[in-house]
Amino acid sequence: MTILVTGGAGYIGSHTVRALVTQGRDVVVLDSLELGHKSRVDNVPFVEGDISDGKIIDKVCRKFDVSEVIHFAAYKAVGESMEQPLRYYNNNVAGTIALVRALMANGVEKIVFSSSAAVYGNPDHVPVTEDAPLRPESVYAETKAMVEKFLASCETIGLRSVSLRYFNAAGASADAAIGEDWSMSQNLVPLVMKALLGFSGPLNVFGNDYQTPDGTCTRDYIHVEDLAAAHIKALELSQRWRQKSGMQCWYWHCHISARSNQHRRTSEWTKGSTHYFQPASGRPSLRVCRPYIGACATWLESKSRFARHYW
Numbered sequence: 001m002t003i004l005v006t007g008g009a010g011y012i013g014s015h016t017v018r019a020l021v022t023q024g025r026d027v028v029v030l031d032s033l034e035l036g037h038k039s040r041v042d043n044v045p046f047v048e049g050d051i052s053d054g055k056i057i058d059k060v061c062r063k064f065d066v067s068e069v070i071h072f073a074a075y076k077a078v079g080e081s082m083e084q085p086l087r088y089y090n091n092n093v094a095g096t097i098a099l100v101r102a103l104m105a106n107g108v109e110k111i112v113f114s115s116s117a118a119v120y121g122n123p124d125h126v127p128v129t130e131d132a133p134l135r136p137e138s139v140y141a142e143t144k145a146m147v148e149k150f151l152a153s154c155e156t157i158g159l160r161s162v163s164l165r166y167f168n169a170a171g172a173s174a175d176a177a178i179g180e181d182w183s184m185s186q187n188l189v190p191l192v193m194k195a196l197l198g199f200s201g202p203l204n205v206f207g208n209d210y211q212t213p214d215g216t217c218t219r220d221y222i223h224v225e226d227l228a229a230a231h232i233k234a235l236e237l238s239q240r241w242r243q244k245s246g247m248q249c250w251y252w253h254c255h256i257s258a259r260s261n262q263h264r265r266t267s268e269w270t271k272g273s274t275h276y277f278q279p280a281s282g283r284p285s286l287r288v289c290r291p292y293i294g295a296c297a298t299w300l301e302s303k304s305r306f307a308r309h310y311w
């Protein structure tokens with residue numbers, strides 16, 4: 001009874017694999033290594049391959065007696081998805097369909113899908129509830145919404161699935177052994193950190209008329225280890241389901257900007273440090289708020305070993 005983790009050599013996947021191993025679970029990782037690092041999952045069985053390759057999925061299922069899946073493998077860069085829709089639909093949607101086809105042919109009927117809160121687009125109310133309307137605003141978000149619908153449709157053929165909708169993973173493992181690879185990531189935390197460390201030019205801060213103390217946008221973040229735990233909980237939930245099939249969607253968020261400590265730290269970091277960040281106009285694609293930068297500072301302090309490791 002082994003858990004297959006697709007994309008397990010990636011950022012969130014590798015933290016989830018670690019958490020599973022710590023719990024004594026049997027795990028096998030499948031990753032193309034296009035964006036992942038094998039070194040993050042050195043201590044677990046690893047297969048290099050693509051989720052769309054049915055033969056590999058067959059082999060992995062048989063060899064490792066796979067009983068359930070946590071599915072992270074996907075492309076995730078919103079801007080890139082708008083420029084390369086074929087690549088994104090092909091990998092995220094067609095890849096998942098091929099994966100599920102091969103899994104079900106091998107009797108594997110439980111899957112936790114790493115979706116995204118991006119499926120909600122610009123929500124009417126915050127915090128968003130699971131039943132808020134889906135209004136994906138990018139190709140990336142559209143691929144996530146499509147896969148959710150696909151998994152729901154597969155209920156009728158016995159698939160049990162949980163889709164997790166979340167925003168903005170951040171952080172590294174508590175022992176700083178693994179974390180996010182800043183060299184390739186287009187996520188906001190690495191971009192902020194690169195600006196702070198002087199590895200890049202100033203970060204563009206889009207928008208100054210939000211209803212926040214300084215007018216810049218606020219964002220929600222989830223620590224990557226909390227996300228790993230959430231994926232495992234979702235797997236446990238699907239195991240407890242009595243009915244033959246079903247699909248659930250959950251939305252997680254945590255708002256870090258309200259913490260007063262981080263607020264204080266933020267001012268320390270941003271005072272006199274305006275060269276790290278610059279106001280920008282045009283189509284808002286990246287936004288950052290000052291409290292958020294405070295959280296980054298905290299993160300950098302505690303994870304500096306990791307930062308060195310990946311630079």
Ligand SMILES: NC(=O)c1ccc[n+]([C@@H]2O[C@H](COP(=O)([O-])OP(=O)(O)OC[C@H]3O[C@@H](n4cnc5c(N)ncnc54)[C@H](O)[C@@H]3O)[C@@H](O)[C@H]2O)c1
Nearest residue numbers: 007010011012032033034035036050051073074076168169
């Ligand atoms: N990072 C975030 O803030 C965030 C937020 C919401 C949702 N998600 C979702 O979580 C998942 C993991 O995100 P991440 O931040 O760890 O990304 P990541 O790029 O670090 O990890 C993705 C991994 O999947 C692998 N992969 C991609 N396509 C593959 C394929 N066809 N076959 C096999 N392996 C493949 C990559 O090599 C990589 O190791 C993604 O599905 C992403 O959409 C991430």
